Amino acid sequence: MAGQIPDLHAEARTGTGKGAARQARRDGMVPGIVYGGDVDPLPINIPYNALIKRLKNGRFLSTLWNLKVDGQDDVRVICRSVQRDVVKDLPTHIDLLRLRRTSRISLFIHVDFINEDKAPGLKKGGVLTVVRPEVELNVVAGDIPEQITVDLEGMDIGDIVHISDVTLPQGAKPTVERDFVIANVSAPSSLRASEDEESEDVAADEVETVAESEASDD
The missing domain is CATH 2.40.240.10 (Ribosomal Protein L25; Chain P)
Structure with missing residues (x-):
């Protein structure tokens, strides 16, 4: 580094x-x-x-x-x-x-994503949404990592990468205590649009069914 x-x-x-x-x-x-x-x-x-x-x-x-x-x-x-x-x-x-080499400091470290070609969700047309391209870590000044690596192998649509899923360099720890999201694989826009249309159709059918039921009661 x-x-x-x-x-x-x-x-x-x-x-x-x-x-x-x-x-x-x-x-x-x-x-x-x-x-x-x-x-x-x-x-x-x-x-x-x-x-x-x-x-x-x-x-x-x-x-x-x-x-x-x-x-x-x-x-x-x-x-x-x-x-x-x-x-x-x-x-x-x-x-x-x-800073001495043994001093601890908080720095933003770049996140590198690998094995995109081995992620089923991306092969299906899913989209990798990067929430945090950098992560703030508390590290030792003499051993600062150039990056942290997120392995996308096996990730499918809907899968989420949290900081707890990442192997951090020895001595490094997040400055944020909660298990925050780094990235996720979301459905392609065409599929989301199709799902939205299906949801609207279902809702419309339910409304029509309710209306018909009320009419028959009258």
């Missing part, structure tokens, strides 16, 4: 305090601090445009980042806070936490 961790580029900030932070913003940077890991805090600047792009992509605070700072060793970090301007809602400061 190490190669899959996205890079977050920054530069060391020489000055500290409000003056240095204001200058960084004038230079198109967002000031920040990297702390934790039994190492002295490191003041940094992150390019504003790059940070905005990352924030717009979503889940910035639940993503593990490989922080790259010139003259420093790469380090795994997770964002703990993004301070924003109260009027413009733009980032003004960022706090990053260094």
Whole structure:
């Protein structure tokens, strides 16, 4: 998974305090601090445009980042806070936490589906409805899975995949306690439409039967 961790580029900030932070913003940077890991805090600047792009992509605070700072060793970090301007809602400061390999964090992990060709329900024209393409798991920072796998072999129309049906990597556990749905195999739209029509016909027949019965009673 190490190669899959996205890079977050920054530069060391020489000055500290409000003056240095204001200058960084004038230079198109967002000031920040990297702390934790039994190492002295490191003041940094992150390019504003790059940070905005990352924030717009979503889940910035639940993503593990490989922080790259010139003259420093790469380090795994997770964002703990993004301070924003109260009027413009733009980032003004960022706090990053260094992680040990034994640290536990919660991250969204991609769900991969295999053996679609061995699912009877899909062969019949059923549709795989993915409820959760990603699942939030609590994992160890040094052993983050690239994905979790859902095996669709044998699944028929109406079958449902819950999180309890999935074999999770060792040490990983869902952040949600309930047995939530990941995906299901639903009937094709043509079959659902046919079933709806049949239900309507049955209902109509029942109405006619009731009407005829009431008429004969009169």
